[in-house]
Amino acid sequence: MHECKCKRSLAGFSSVLFVVLSLVKVFLSQSPEAACLSAEDISPSSNGPRDDDPDDLFAGVDGGSVSGQSRPQSGRVRPLAGPDEEENRDTFDIQISVSDPEKVGDGMNAYMVYKVTTKTSLSIFSRDEVCVKRRFSDFLGLYSKLASKYMHMGYIVPPAPEKSIVGMTKVKVGKEDLSSVEFVEKRRSALERYLLRTVKHPALLKDPDVLQFLESSELPRAVSTQALSGAGILRMVNKAADAVNKMTIKMNESDAWFEEKQQQFENLDVQLRKLHASVESLVCHRKELSVNTASFAKSAAMLGNSEDHTALSRALSQLAEVEEKIDQLHQDQSYADFYLISELLGDYVRLITAVKGVFDQRMKAWAKWQDAQVMLQRKREAEAKLQYANKPDKLQQATDEIREWEGKVQQGERDFEQISKNIRREVGRFEKDRVKDFRVVIIKYLESLVHTQQQLIKYWEAFLPEAKAIA
């Protein structure tokens, strides 16, 4: 009997999940506007971002056409875009799904393999539909490559999902219980959201590593990720930035925008974590409610059996049936609580960490620039001294070095300006996405609550005549 219950829960779980997760996928991969990203917007020849790339890719698209000239990106954060602005370029015709988790191997060396299916009409892909098999470390490997390529330029690279020793061990050991099924499902969904977010980023979508990940049947095994998860990399990067900060004087922030934004993200970080914690608590308590309702249902059934007044006995049995249906309702709602809101919030908490990382990268760039300036100054002083000594070789070397460091100072300034520009753009995009995501998700969540209430009305209205029939 215990097994039957388990199976029923698993079946019910996966059927509800299918509905919930298809909702999650839909909102992540589409945007309400109809305009398509034209082929010109994605130049297949670029291999990674070009710093001197004109703002073409990100410039506001007016009326659907891609403007040839670069529009100087204003430093101000645009107010929330109207429907005819940058939103138009957001709709891309690409669908990614992560499915069919399969266990490969046995014991502690076992791992899960997921099927990654990409359906698209975009020309940068070689086929309309591609299926590949990937394991978790492959995703980490992808993130690690993208982070090392783009983070220092101020791009917000979506972090990969977290490793979980406990979760994976259960799976490896071969426990077929509900919790390991849930764990695999949670991970599968997280991997899917990760990929969708990654390709939503216009620059990352073009990246050859991303294309290779999605398309090529064989992928070199990412060994270095054994120690590094998405958060691991971020931690490393942030630690380095911290060390830099400690060494340098507080950065002379000439741009109030950055100071303001940084503060905002600090606050948002705290607040989102709090919200996430409350939602996690809701998920937990809703599950408890489901369990307790089921338990009451059984107890009411026993009470009904024991009751010797026939009509009351029947009513109590029916009450037990209603409560059993309601416990399933609560369980379904807790999955909605989890997958619609809780996991999304978790994703955003990690994204905010990436955003903060990017600000730190800018500080690093500034520090590098400053260091170059200091070095240049030293070289100039050294040359000045050498003017009075009579060592023409050394003087020449000193002059050469001055030229070298002048170049580095210029490069440092350019890099700093570029990263500042990139961050402004990235932050603008992030905030727009965040608002959109939240709006969409909250509606879907409220609709899930509506559904629950509708069912409750149905069940109780069916029970009412039974209660009245007690005579």
Added chain:
Amino acid sequence: MVRSVSVDLNNDASLVIDIPDALCERDKVKFTIHIKTTLSSFQKSEFSVPRQHEDFIWLHDTIVETEEYAGLIIPPAPPKPDFEGPREKMHKLGEGESSMTKEEYAKMKQELEAEYLAVFKKTVQVHEVFLQRLSSHPMFRKDRNFQIFLEYDQDLTVRRKNAKEMFGGFFKNMVKSADEVLISGVKEVDEFFEQEKIFLLDYSSKIKDATAKAEKMTRSHKNVADDYNHISGAMNSIAADNNTAFKKHLEKCAEVFEKLRKLEDRVASDQELKLTELLRYYTRDIQAAKDLLYRRARALADYENSNKTLDKARLKGKDIAQAEENQKQCLRKFDKLSESGKKELTSFKARRVVAFRKNLIEMTELEIKHAKNSMSLLQGSIEILNSN
């Protein structure tokens, strides 16, 4: 005043009792008992008197100890007013004050006050029902101590102390677990009592279990409501930092969660009042019915012993008259208990069925009402949020 667990027991106008008012002073609750009567045994036709919980317990105990009432189901004593829950919450609130926003704190405080009120209502109700059970019963309403309880215009504390000394809690001090063994050990000739015995023994454990499970269910609802409260607060914090349209959007969401919390709270407290309280009350009432069976079983045992004594006396040829008299008395007592016991148990079943019916209907109607309110709240909010 919503009467929950029992049907309207005030349908006899000759003696109408209710508790319109109660005062909570620290640990003590002072109930104001209001009596309206046409009976000549009372001095006034309408009057009020203040009583404490301990007075109710004294009344209950004296009735239990009264031999005359052995064949009746004694209305269960009202449980002690339990403000532990709200008090603990108040403590937590005080401790967590620093980690909450001002709005969150105010909301939790409001919620706490509502909880306090709910406990209050519950305890008033259960004390009221106790008195009404007595007033509506043909024998109990004539009880001398009941009259004293209602009429005596002084503090009953002195009487309570005296009573304790007199009875010493004789009946209650008996090992209660023995009664189950005694009841099930009795050789039952009467089919009615045989059925009742089987039924009551089984039902009492089932209803105790159902009560516990209902309590857990209610607590979970309250936890969910709490979470909605925190979510609402967190959303408001995020809203405070945002600009323009999104801020309004977030504030609207926070408002939705706040309203959801209120609804969830109401679902929880209505479920408690209609379902959990019903089960709690009848758990106690079933126990009272079992006590009746116990007393009857005891009387039967006494009768059987008296038979043995009579046989022995006849054999020895000594004290026969005494033994015969004793046997006659035991039989009389046993028959009396059986006769009134049968009546009591039959009306008990009727009362139980009516109460369950009433409460299940009311609970269901409230569940439907709250679900409909939730739905219209949610649908209205979705419309507003979509139009933004």
